[in-house]
Amino acid sequence: MFLKRHQPSEYIQYLRAADKRVELSQTDERILKNYLKGYEGENHYFEMAQKCGGLKLWDVSLMSPGLAQYDFIHIYNGKVYHFDIKNYTGNVRRVGQQFVSDGDYYYQDIFSQLNRADFYLSNFLRTHGFQNEVISHIVFINPQLTLIEDAPDPRIVKPSQVEQVIHFFRQDYQPSREEERLARILLEHHQASNPHDRIVYYPFQNKKKGIRCPRCRYIGLESEKSLKKIRCHCGFVEQKKIILKSAIEEMLLLKNATVSRREIEEWTSMCPKAIKRVLKESFQMHYNNRSTVYCLLNDK
Numbered sequence: 458m459f460l461k462r463h464q465p466s467e468y469i470q471y472l473r474a475a476d477k478r479v480e481l482s483q484t485d486e487r488i489l490k491n492y493l494k495g496y497e498g499e500n501h502y503f504e505m506a507q508k509c510g511g512l513k514l515w516d517v518s519l520m521s522p523g524l525a526q527y528d529f530i531h532i533y534n535g536k537v538y539h540f541d542i543k544n545y546t547g548n549v550r551r552v553g554q555q556f557v558s559d560g561d562y563y564y565q566d567i568f569s570q571l572n573r574a575d576f577y578l579s580n581f582l583r584t585h586g587f588q589n590e591v592i593s594h595i596v597f598i599n600p601q602l603t604l605i606e607d608a609p610d611p612r613i614v615k616p617s618q619v620e621q622v623i624h625f626f627r628q629d630y631q632p633s634r635e636e637e638r639l640a641r642i643l644l645e646h647h648q649a650s651n652p653h654d655r656i657v658y659y660p661f662q663n664k665k666k667g668i669r670c671p672r673c674r675y676i677g678l679e680s681e682k683s684l685k686k687i688r689c690h691c692g693f694v695e696q697k698k699i700i701l702k703s704a705i706e707e708m709l710l711l712k713n714a715t716v717s718r719r720e721i722e723e724w725t726s727m728c729p730k731a732i733k734r735v736l737k738e739s740f741q742m743h744y745n746n747r748s749t750v751y752c753l754l755n756d757k
C-alpha cells in the first residue's frame with residue numbers, strides 16, 4: 458500500500474481544467490505538457506510498484522534546508538530508496554554527465570539534481586535522528602527509450618531493468634516500528650504546495666463549455682434523460698451525479714468564484730432537477746446581491 462499518492466497542485470488542476478477550453482499561453486501550455494509527460498511516467502511506475510513490499514510514498518517535497526522533491530521513496534530493510542522517474546522516449550545519448558536527445562534536446566543536468574535531492578534527504582534523516590542509508594536512482598521508465606552510453610552507470614535504471622527493481626522489494630516484507638516512524642515523519646514534513654505557484658486566470662466567459670470526460674478528456678459529454686449513467690464514446694461510464702459534481706467543481710476552479718444554477722445549466726446541459734439535487738447534496742448555498750450562488754462546502 459502507498460502511504461501517500463501524488464496530488465496535482467492547484468495550478469496544475471487549473472491548467473488541466475482550462476486545457477482545450479481556452480487557448481493557453483505558451484508558458485502554461487509547456488508547463489502542462491511537461492507535467493502530463495512526467496505524470497504518465499510516474500503513474501506507470503506507481504502501477505508497477507503496487508506489488509512492492511515496504512513503505513512507499515509517491516511525490517514528497519521536503520525542506521532540508523533547501524527544498525527538494527522526491528518522485529518515489531521506498532523504506533525497506535533499513536534503507537531509504539529514492540527514485541527519480543524520467544519518461545524520456547526516443548534515442549538519448551549520454552555525453553559525460555549530460556543527456557542529449559536525437560533532436561538535440563538537452564536535458565537539464567539530471568545527475569546533479571539527483572545528487573542534490575540525495576544530499577538533502579540524507580540531511581533530513583540525520584536531522585531527525587535516523588541513520589538509514591539513502592540510495593538514489595534515476596529510473597528511465599519508458600520502453601520507447603533507447604539509451605546510448607559508453608559504460609553503464611549504477612545510478613541508472615534502464616526500462617528493461619525496472620521489473621528487477623520491482624521484484625527487489627519483497628511483498629511479504631514487514632516494516633519495523635522505526636521504519637513506520639520514519640515514514641510518518643516524512644509525511645508530516647511534506648510541503649504540499651509550491652510557494653512559487655501562482656495561477657494566472659483566463660476569463661471564465663470565453664471558455665468552451667461542456668462536461669469533460671475524465672478518461673479521454675473529450676469536452677461535451679451528454680446525458681440521456683432516462684439513464685442514471687453518462688457514457689463517453691471512449692467507453693468511459695460513470696453515474697450522472699458523480700460526473701455532475703466534478704463538473705461543478707471544475708467550474709468553480711475555472712471561475713475562481715461562486716457559480717449560479719443557470720450557469721451550471723448552461724455549462725453542463727444537464728436536467729435542472731439533477732443539478733438541484735447535486736447542489737443540495739454537495740455544495741454550499743449563498744445569497745449574493747439577491748441571487749443564489751454556490752461554492753464548495755466549507756468555503757466562504
Ligand SMILES: [Zn+2]
Nearest residue numbers: 670673689691
Ligand atoms: Zn471519454
